[in-house]
Amino acid sequence: MEQAGSPERDLKRLVVPDIGRLLETGDPWEPYQLRDSHGARVEPVATYFKDLLAAGSSASTLRSYGMDLLRWWRFLWAVGGVEWDRAVREDARDFMLWMQLADKPKREHWRRRGKAQPDIPSPRSESRRLPPGAANPVTGKPSVGPKYAASTRAHCETVLRTFYAFHLDRNTGSLLVNPFPLDRSRRAARAHAHHNPEHEHRLERTGRYRPKVPERIPRRIPDEQYTQVFAGLRSDRDRALLAFWVASGARAEELLTARQSDAVVGQQTIGVTRKGTRSYQELPVSPDAFVWLRLYQEGAWRQGVPRGRNQPLWWTLRRPWRPLNYAAARAMFNRTNETLGSNWTLHDLRHTASYRMANDPEMSLAYVQHILAHRYLTTTQKYLTPSRDEVIAAGIAHHTRQEQRRNTPQASPSAPAYNQSALDVLFGRRLG
Structure with a gap:
């Protein structure tokens, strides 16, 4: 078995198996269960879900958190069966690095399982097929890329950090440290210690492995x-x-x-x-x-x-x-x-x-x-932020006006005339 945090871990050739699942139970007391490869319920996750329900979280929140926890459990199984409460920060580092650089697993749609697929796509589908992550020519929105998005990785890091913080407070198992620590520069200092009351509060306590997520501007349909x-x-x-x-x-x-x-x-x-x-x-x-x-x-x-x-x-x-x-x-x-x-x-x-x-x-x-x-x-x-189409239209209009100014002949400015009364005062002439 490979040791946790081993420097010989080859993430480029790591294959994370598609085992375990997040089961929707239909029970309002336990809407979702995380099951391992043998079909058994993962108890630490069940306890965490129960605490989230008591805090007022919805079933959709549990599903979102459960998908991140399932991804983490699969990674631990793939690197040699590391127990969840024995994971160290090197495991968390490798997991976040794997999410950043590895391709997302490709899963076959359930309607296409067991069916023969045509080798030659139709001309209509071929004309509209875009490479992953390319911008749609109609909407300008990028399609789903082959890598995990920064927002997905940030959400996953936050969920796992809070999951381990919850079990650290409960002294669960042999857990001693949180594998997903806070950023070094913010770990010891008090949050918002030098906050200006005239400005809004910023999120100062962030995880060490949390990626930077660009602020997304909402897109409307023209x-x-x-x-x-x-x-x-x-x-x-x-x-x-x-x-x-x-x-x-x-x-x-x-x-x-x-x-x-x-x-x-x-x-x-x-x-x-x-x-x-x-x-x-x-x-x-x-x-x-x-x-x-x-x-x-x-x-x-x-x-x-x-x-x-x-x-x-x-x-x-x-x-x-x-x-x-x-x-x-x-x-x-x-x-x-x-x-x-x-x-x-x-x-x-x-x-x-x-x-x-x-x-x-x-x-x-x-x-x-x-x-x-x-x-x-x-x-x-x-x-209130202008949309993509409005910005592009305003920019094109600006270049059109600039082109019109360059092509329009400009009359040479005439020399300014002197003020006669000012000259009389300057040279001491008598004003009549």
Whole structure:
């Protein structure tokens, strides 16, 4: 067995096996379980998840944390079966270095398993195939690259550091040190020791192996491309969904969990349960969204979709009727993306609504903050940043004006005339 922190560890040839899994149980008392290669529950992770639930974390948070912990457990198994409570800082260093330089594992889609794939792709798919990480020609957004993104690595480092800090407080097992330490320059000093009260607080306690994450500017769908996306939808349900997302600014999952009683036509509002606080909030919606909703409901009820105030608002289009979940909604939106050759996401619809409200001169930014459920006003102010298309258009207009000035002949400036009264005073002439 290879020793932990061995300098002979060859990360370039390291193969991390796709063993173990994060199991969704459907039990609200334990929504997710981390299972090892033998199918047994990983108890340290189960204890950590229980503490997160008690602190008010949602099931989606547990899933996000669980994927990072599963990646770490697989790495420990791959380097020689290092026990989680025997891991040292060299193991954490190698893990973060492996995430930075290694390619992400390629997993086959479950629909394609066991099926023969054509050797020659269709001309349509070949024309739209882009190298990983390349910018989409329609949206300008980069596609998913072969490496782990800096945000993924930063999130993973934070989760593992807090996981080990939790077990250090509990004196679990033989754990003595946190393999994911704080940065050397910030470990001993008090956070915000020299903070200027006129400025915002910055995150000063960061991990030693945490990467620098560039600040991302939210991307909105331009109006002309939004029209194309809307026209590419196949059903009244999809059009109603898109109209509600762009009009309300709600997150995708928040709108999908709404009930039929939450859509109040008379007040022109939709009620959603917020992601973080789990509080109920009514959001204003445009009239055309309710028009598309009524068209969808009339057709769905005639086909036998369950009807009732406590029934879900959004359903699948085929029998057996099931409430529409996030995966199905994303697949619907991705089909439209394939038709247009774009790579917009469902969250870009929330960004689009945010840009439209924030740039309305007659709407207070404080109202926009409340509608979007932002904790800080600085988060809402990001939507005042000009979009990519606006910046490019302004730059092109600038170069056009510069070219016009260079091509326009300029008249030579005439010499300035002297002031006669000033000359009389200067030379002592008598003023008549």
